[in-house]
Amino acid sequence: RKEVEQDPGPFNVPEGATVAFNCTYSNSASQSFFWYRQDCRKEPKLLMSVYSSGNEDGRFTAQLNRASQYISLLIRDSKLSDSATYLCVVNGGYNKLIFGAGTRLAVHP
């Protein structure tokens, strides 16, 4: 079993749609979690950290359920510019990051 598993995607949605990505992780001792965004042929960039209480940044909301070892990312009012691959990431200790395979999002007009 992979340490971090994500929805396979791709997700094809119209502009303005709400889309949700899910992720599960296997190590119950994991302490910190992130969502990264990666554009085609570019490096991953931090989108947001995920806190136990849930957190929101504009149109993006991240949730963490430690009991279920489940992380989610909700994007509201999708924009064309949101098209990218979204990587679920768990801190494996000492900032050694463990990445999921990514979920590709394509937003169309």
Next chain:
Amino acid sequence: GAGVSQTPSNKVTEKGKYVELRCDPISGHTALYWYRQSLGQGPEFLIYFQGTGAADDSGLPNDRFFAVRPEGSVSTLKIQRTERGDSAVYLCASSLGPGTGQRDYGYTFGSGTRLTVV
């Protein structure tokens, strides 16, 4: 420099050759990480340096892979006797420190070296 710099950006080499990939981290970042990303996959951890020493090299796939960071700044990933399966994007990242909290400690990736073994 302002960001993590990796050179070369692209490298094509023949099977069996030796290659070196360079990473110049953000000034002041003591932690440096190497990852490998194959097509359609997320980055996979290779090795982590804290200062000059390799604190965790558990991700190196075999003894053909080796990395150094002799002065605690620039790092070089070395691959001997390259194989076609080594073709991937090799990403370097640096951060202020190891950390274990929810902060990302300024974790920044370079733009990667795309290695193609033919």
